[in-house]
Amino acid sequence: MTAGSTALAFDGRPVDGGLYLSVDHWAQQLPAALREAVAAFSADGLGLLAVLMLAGWWRARRTDSTVMARALAAPLCVVAAFAADTLLKAVLREPRPCLVLPAGPTLEACPGPGDWALPSNHTVIVFAGAAVLWLVDRRIGAAAGVLAMAMGASRVAVGVHYPHDVVLGAVVGTAAGLGLGLLAGRGRGLVERLGRGALRRWLVA
Numbered sequence: 429m430t431a432g433s434t435a436l437a438f439d440g441r442p443v444d445g446g447l448y449l450s451v452d453h454w455a456q457q458l459p460a461a462l463r464e465a466v467a468a469f470s471a472d473g474l475g476l477l478a479v480l481m482l483a484g485w486w487r488a489r490r491t492d493s494t495v496m497a498r499a500l501a502a503p504l505c506v507v508a509a510f511a512a513d514t515l516l517k518a519v520l521r522e523p524r525p526c527l528v529l530p531a532g533p534t535l536e537a538c539p540g541p542g543d544w545a546l547p548s549n550h551t552v553i554v555f556a557g558a559a560v561l562w563l564v565d566r567r568i569g570a571a572a573g574v575l576a577m578a579m580g581a582s583r584v585a586v587g588v589h590y591p592h593d594v595v596l597g598a599v600v601g602t603a604a605g606l607g608l609g610l611l612a613g614r615g616r617g618l619v620e621r622l623g624r625g626a627l628r629r630w631l632v633a
Contacts (some may be wrong), residue, residue: 437521437602438546440590445529448590452531455585467535470582473575474550477506477557480572484564489632495564496631500619501612502560510558513547516600522546526587534587548589551580551597552604559605560583560612576601 454462461606481502488499522545524530526538555574562569622631 437544439528440522440525440546440592441528444591445525448525448584449529449531451584452587455587456532457536459519461510463535466582466585469537470579470586471490473579473582474553475552476575480561480568480575480603481557484561484568487533487568489630490588493631494613495565497615497619498560498612499564500610501609501615502518502557502564502584505560505605505608505612506553506556508608509552509601510519510549513549513552513597514546517544517549520544520546522590522593524588525590531587536588537584539588545589546593547597547600548580548593550583550596551589551594552601553596554579556605556608557601559602560609563606563609563613564626576610 455466458466481499484502485496485499488496523541524539524543524545526534527541554572558569558572558576561572576598580598583589583594584591619631622628
């Protein structure tokens with residue numbers, strides 16, 4: 429990383445670099461099987477969000493067209509939140525903590541220079557999904573919220589994010605998910621029209 433590039437980047441080390449190193453040290457002391465489980469969950473846990481979105485759609489079939497519109501829009505809301513997060517990363521340009529701090533061998537391979545840390549993509553995605561699902565069904569939304577918190581914590585534990593990367597990711601994801609989810613409810617008219625046609629069995633129980 430050149431001096432010119434670091435001059436324009438946000439330096440997260442003074443914020444909570446010490447806490448990051450403490451978590452990294454703790455993660456290295458975990459039993460090998462648990463380290464592997466944490467790494468696997470952090471890498472692939474987003475698939476559980478897809479399962480919860482399917483559950484939200486299934487539940488929405490027994491409710492009204494506003495809820496169904498939100499359930500159907502949930503993946504789009506997540507994509508939009510991810511796009512906003514990507515733009516924010518490009519503005520803040522915070523290097524990954526595993527690149528600039530004396531961390532031990534991280535549980536997940538450290539991304540290279542230019543793969544910015546702030547906010548955490550994984551955290552934004554899961555919190556956005558959880559926020560939309562909360563508008564669809566409280567129980568499914570609560571389960572997604574637990575998943576989101578676990579995912580955020582895992583991103584620090586595997587060594588690729590500062591804690592503040594996760595906190596900002598949670599804020600961005602929740603705000604985007606709630607805002608877009610509420611807006612998606614306006615698509616109830618389209619859902620009602622589709623529900624009277626060949627897609628009825630997919631939209632109405």
